[in-house]
Amino acid sequence: MLPAHRLLLLLVLACHVAYVTGVCRDTDTCIERVKEVVxxxxxxxFGEQRSALCSQRNAKSLECGGPPQLAHFHSIASRLFRVKTYHSAYLRNLNIFPRVTYRASPGHYRACEHDFFSGNTSAVEADPDMEPVEPFRLRKRPEISWSELQFDDQYTVVFTDVGYATLNYLAVDFPKATKILKEYEPTENYRPSPNPMVVLIFRKGRVEVEAPKSEEDFDLPQFMLKHELEDDLVGLSLIVASSDPFAIEKQRLRGKVDYCYSLLQKRLSANPPRHHTVLHRLPVDELDSWLSVSFDQHAMNANVCCQKVKLPKTSVFLDPLGDVSISALSTLTAPAISTMRITASQSNYINYHRQTRNFVG
Structure with a gap:
């Protein structure tokens, strides 16, 4: 009989392996489960419940928004193939469940005027029933393989974000002589609900595959028809992403959606600051904009009130998410205040009219 400490170690290792390798192990079972989920x-x-939730008077335009051309498609499959009535025949040739593995690495990043750190290094494997994973952990191109894959095979690999209709990766002649036509990009899911990214595997067709002219509004049926791949879709897997500040910042920098204020709402709701009593009287739930505020701090080397003060010349940004203090000497000059200008033509969200606003301070 094993000693108690060794038995505990084996149990821990078993749990770790189960997490890394995913829940779905048998190819046939995985394919059937994928068909159910999609x-x-x-x-x-984007499911059927969205219509009811977003028809209310107080519905939030950002959380209810999305690519308008996909508004009437509620399942993964219907959005992929852009059909209101999906039939399983679209996936009749599936015989591969691609194993997609992300090797996460820790890292720092800056988002919404705040410094963040992610220290989670656990590997992530795509699975139809996986727990949502932060986009920062999905930021690097994953490994792709499956049990029957041969080194001289030639497949076309497509990653597409189902929620936002973007092309996130495109490679041909995989793995024999892989040629990347579109470099990998993770999903930029800003909303608090899980969002799926799909991995599609096609047999090599007769027509040479070309990258679409636009990575936005990736139309899979059009892509398949153009390259005569209608009968060549043989593999499909799912990656489910949650949201994090990394994705929110990327959307903001692209000029699509500025959802930084949601992080402040969450922080104030979860941990109300005790020393800022004025915040308790503000309607935090009504926040819907984010302002960046900075001061140009002049270099200073002087004696003030019997103390030597030495400050470098720099720009000091306010960090409401960090709730930190800055020197009063940094505020001697008027602040610079800015906000992202997101126009109706840039955003996919019909009711998002930040470009028409004026702010009063």
């Missing part, structure tokens, strides 16, 4: 009409934020 057909589910209420599983993700």
């Amino acid at each position: 057909a589910a009409p209420r599983r993700f934020w």
Whole structure:
């Protein structure tokens, strides 16, 4: 009989391996489960329930927004193939469940005027029933393989963000002589609900595959028809992403959506600051904009009130997420205040009219 400490170690290792390798192990079972998940009409934020939630008077335009051309498609499959009535025949040739593994690495990043750190180094494997994973942990191109894959095979690999209709990766002649036509980019899911990214595997067709002219509004049926791949879709897997400041900042920098204020709402709701009593009287739930405020701090080397003060010349940004103090000497000059200008033509969100606003301070 094993000693108690060794038995505990084995249990811990078993749990770790189960997490890394995912839940779905048998190819046939995985494929059947994938078919069930992609057909589910209420599983993700764009499901049938969205119509009822977003028809209310107080519905939030950002959380209810999305690519308008996909508004009537509620399952993964219907959005992929852009059909209101999805039939399983679209996936009739599936015989591969691609194993997609992300090797996460820790890292720092800056988002919404705040410094963040992610220290989670656990590997992530795509699975139809996986727990949502932060986009920062999905930022690097994953490894792709499956049990029957041969080194001289030639497949076309496509990653597409189902929620936002973007092309996130495109490679041909995989793995024999892989040629990347579109470099990998992770999903930029800003909303608090899980969002799926799909991995598609096609047999090598007769027509040479070309990268679409635009990575936005990736139309899979059009892509398949153009390259005569209608009968060559043989593999499909799912990656489910949550949201994090990394994705929110990327959307903001692209000029698509500025959702930084949601981080402040969450922080104030979860941990109300005791020493800022004025915040308790503000309607935090009504926040819908984010302002960047900075001061140009002049270099200073002087004696003030019997103390030597030495400050470098720099720009000091306010960090409301960090709730930190800055020197009063940094505020001797008027602040610079800015906000992202997001126009109706740039955003996919019909009711998002930040470009028409004026702010009063």
